[in-house]
Amino acid sequence: MTEQPNANPQQPGDPAGDRLAPRPLARPAVDPAQAATFGRPRGVDGAFDKLYQPGTNGQATPGVNLAPPTPESLAEAFRRPPGAEGVVLERPHGTNGSEPSANGAEDPLWTTTSDPWRDPSSGAVLAGPAVQQESEAEKDAKRPQGALLSLPEVLFGRRVQTKALAILAGVALVIGAAGGLIGWWFADTGTELTGQASISEADAAKERPAGSIADIAHRVAPAVVSLEVFKPGADAGQQGSGVVIDNQGYVLTNEHVISAATADSATKVTAVFFDGKRVEAKIVGADAKTDLAVVKVDVKNLTALQVGKSSDLAVGDSVIAVGSPLALQNSVTAGIVSALNRPVTAGGDGGSAPVIYEAIQTDAAINHGNSGGALVDATGALVGINSAIRSSSAEGGSIGIGFAIPSDYAVKIAKTLIKDGKVVHPDIGINASSTVAGSSTMGAQVRNVAPGGPAASAGIKEGDVITEVGGRLVRDSAELLVAVRAREVGEMVPVRLVRDGSSLVVDVKLASD
Numbered sequence: 001m002t003e004q005p006n007a008n009p010q011q012p013g014d015p016a017g018d019r020l021a022p023r024p025l026a027r028p029a030v031d032p033a034q035a036a037t038f039g040r041p042r043g044v045d046g047a048f049d050k051l052y053q054p055g056t057n058g059q060a061t062p063g064v065n066l067a068p069p070t071p072e073s074l075a076e077a078f079r080r081p082p083g084a085e086g087v088v089l090e091r092p093h094g095t096n097g098s099e100p101s102a103n104g105a106e107d108p109l110w111t112t113t114s115d116p117w118r119d120p121s122s123g124a125v126l127a128g129p130a131v132q133q134e135s136e137a138e139k140d141a142k143r144p145q146g147a148l149l150s151l152p153e154v155l156f157g158r159r160v161q162t163k164a165l166a167i168l169a170g171v172a173l174v175i176g177a178a179g180g181l182i183g184w185w186f187a188d189t190g191t192e193l194t195g196q197a198s199i200s201e202a203d204a205a206k207e208r209p210a211g212s213i214a215d216i217a218h219r220v221a222p223a224v225v226s227l228e229v230f231k232p233g234a235d236a237g238q239q240g241s242g243v244v245i246d247n248q249g250y251v252l253t254n255e256h257v258i259s260a261a262t263a264d265s266a267t268k269v270t271a272v273f274f275d276g277k278r279v280e281a282k283i284v285g286a287d288a289k290t291d292l293a294v295v296k297v298d299v300k301n302l303t304a305l306q307v308g309k310s311s312d313l314a315v316g317d318s319v320i321a322v323g324s325p326l327a328l329q330n331s332v333t334a335g336i337v338s339a340l341n342r343p344v345t346a347g348g349d350g351g352s353a354p355v356i357y358e359a360i361q362t363d364a365a366i367n368h369g370n371s372g373g374a375l376v377d378a379t380g381a382l383v384g385i386n387s388a389i390r391s392s393s394a395e396g397g398s399i400g401i402g403f404a405i406p407s408d409y410a411v412k413i414a415k416t417l418i419k420d421g422k423v424v425h426p427d428i429g430i431n432a433s434s435t436v437a438g439s440s441t442m443g444a445q446v447r448n449v450a451p452g453g454p455a456a457s458a459g460i461k462e463g464d465v466i467t468e469v470g471g472r473l474v475r476d477s478a479e480l481l482v483a484v485r486a487r488e489v490g491e492m493v494p495v496r497l498v499r500d501g502s503s504l505v506v507d508v509k510l511a512s513d
Contacts, residue, residue, distance in 0.1 A: 216320055216380040217332045223305035224374050226272040226324040227253060227281065227295070229260050241323035241373030242271065242281075242295065243382060245414060247304045252414045253372030254387050255286045255293040256347060256355075262286050262293075271297045274330060285417030289425060289513075290485075291346065291355045291387055292410055294417045305374060308381030310360065310406035313337050321364040321386055321402070323373025335364030335400075343478035344403045346388040358482040359403035360384045366402030375404040385410045409486075426489045426510035428469075429453020434476035435465060441498045443467040444480035458508040460497065467503075468496035484510065 208214040223244045230237030240257030244250070251271060261267040261283055269281040279297045286293035317337045325331050339361035347355040362375065366389050375384035384404030392399055416423045430453070432444040443465040449456050460466075466474055469483035470493045487493055489512045496505045 211378060213320060213332070213334050216376060216378070217322065219380050220305060220320070220322050220374060220376055221330050221332070222274045222303040224274070224322045224330070225251060225297075226327075226329045227251075227257055227372065228270045228272065229258055229267060230270075231260070231264065231267040237267075239324065239327050239369055240371045241369065241386070243372070243374045243385065244302050244304045245307065245382070245411065246418075247302045249297045249299055249302060250284065250414070250418060251281065251295050251297060252385060252410060253293050253295065254385065255288050255291045257372045258283060258286065258293050258295065259288075269295055271295070272329065273299070285421040285423075287413055287417065287423040288353070289355065290357055290405070290409075290413050290423065292385070292405065292413045292417070294414050305376070305382045306380070307407055307411055308377055308379065308383045310383045310408045313340060313360065313377065313383055315340060318378045319360075319362050319364055319383065320376050321362070321366055321370060321373060321404075322376065323366075323370040323386060325365075325367035325369040327369055331370075333365040335362050337361070338363050338401070342403065343476070343482050344388055345478055346403075356478050356481045357387075357405055358409070358486070359387065360406055362402050362404060363400040364402060365398045365400070366404075367398050370402075383407045424489060424512045425485050426487050426491065427454070427513040428480075428484050428495075428508055428510060429455040430460065432466065432477045432480055434478075439465075440501075441465045441467065442475050443498070444474055444477045454508050454511045458495070458506045460495070460506060460508070461499070463499070465498045466495060467498060469493060470495075 208218075225242045225244065227240050227242050228237060229239070238257060238260050240253060242251040242253035242257075245252045255262075258269055261269050269283065270278055271281040272278050277299070279299055281295040281297050284294040284296050315337050319335060319337055321333045321335070323331060337360060342359050342361045343356065344359040345354050345356050347353075360375065360383070362384075364375070366386050370386045371388075373386045374382055375386055377383045384407055386402065386404045388403045389398055390401035390403075391397055413423055429450040431447045433447055435442055435445050446455070446460060446462050446464045446466065448462055449460060466480055468474055469480065470487060472479075472483045472486075474480045474483055484493075487510055489510060492507050492509050494505050495508050496503060498504075
């Protein structure tokens with residue numbers, strides 16, 4: 001039987017023999033990553049201060065990699081100067097350095113010099129700098145003055161040729177111009193709502209072939225004038241249009257345009273031409289019954305309008321009205337012939353007798369001021385003198401119903417006025433009125449017969465209804481008047497009438513009014 005050792009051996013000095021020995025230390029496991037970071041270098045088992053041993057000249061102990069020795073340049077810059085090995089820079093132990101050490105050690109540097117910046121016991125005072133500095137003037141006086149440098153020398157140190165500088169300046173200009181253009185483009189572009197629009201424009205010019213409205217207006221406009229009728233000192237006057245019918249200066253217009261001048265010799269008439277020239281116009285003659293008049297201007301090289309035949313017109317033909325409506329000079333409107341031989345009764349304002357004439361009806365826009373202007377056909381020839389309009393408003397605006405005196409009749413009256421200064425009209429010697437609606441016979445009913453007149457000599461009696469004059473149909477009193485005036489004084493004209501339900505024809509020799 002083997003003897004077992006005592007589990008609790010008695011420790012020396014322990015008489016009781018019941019004290020236990022120390023237990024083994026519990027060492028936790030070491031993390032390899034932390035050990036690699038914080039552990040000793042390889043080959044080092046003891047403390048780190050043993051890594052460097054004095055007298056080894058910085059040589060590392062075997063198995064340990066130390067930092068390389070200090071470079072000679074740094075050592076020379078920062079080591080003590082020769083002969084200053086005994087200088088003590090730190091404060092002596094047991095003193096703040098204000099008094100010499102009692103143990104006979106060398107005094108610090110600040111006790112042997114008068115430098116307050118190095119003495120920690122120096123008080124803070126307001127004074128000049130510790131070390132006097134030289135002024136800028138003194139420095140400049142001591143500094144030698146050299147030659148002044150030019151701009152290329154300052155910028156380029158004389159290493160750039162003049163040609164290169166010129167090229168560089170050109171490049172700079174190009175870059176600056178490009179930057180300016182880009183800035184201008186951004187500024188001009190603006191926001192999303194503003195910018196530069198791209199407008200499509202026609203390449204070819206407008207075509208104005210011969211016979212077009214533009215061509216006719218260009219040829220006719222110089223022969224149409226604006227007439228201003230005013231009395232010196234008056235606030236207002238009359239205004240209308242006129243047509244040059246002769247290069248000697250004769251201008252045909254409406255009588256109602258210049259009526260104020262015919263009634264008062266102090267009232268003046270001024271003709272305003274296409275080019276703005278203004279001249280005084282003299283009255284040659286005026287006829288209130290036909291609403292036509294002629295004035296004359298003293299102007300050289302006038303453009304006269306060619307006169308066409310109104311009798312050749314047909315309903316639907318194109319016509320153009322030229323004049324100065326509402327004082328708007330040289331206005332042109334276009335339309336067609338709406339009707340022919342339309343009896344029109346106009347005027348009669350202010351107690352004057354109404355004017356009755358046979359007219360051309362047109363839908364070309366005619367307004368106040370167009371009176372006396374030209375109505376021309378598709379060839380630019382004069383076929384009428386614009387005279388009146390039919391309107392549904394108090395202002396008398398155009399509603400597409402205008403009237404013009406036919407050129408055949410207007411030029412005939414104008415020639416008589418130019419020759420004699422007045423016009424005589426054929427007369428039948430009766431007063432008539434239109435038959436009332438519902439009558440069995442339509443025409444002009446005789447109200448009275450002038451004694452010894454043409455009608456009385458022909459046997460026409462009161463109450464007779466005239467239905468035709470010279471083969472022309474008469475449906476009312478206005479058509480009777482225009483049918484008679486279309487004839488000549490002294491002409492024998494057959495007249496058809498109805499008396500007591502019977503129709504008969506009598507010959508009437510027209511007399512002068």
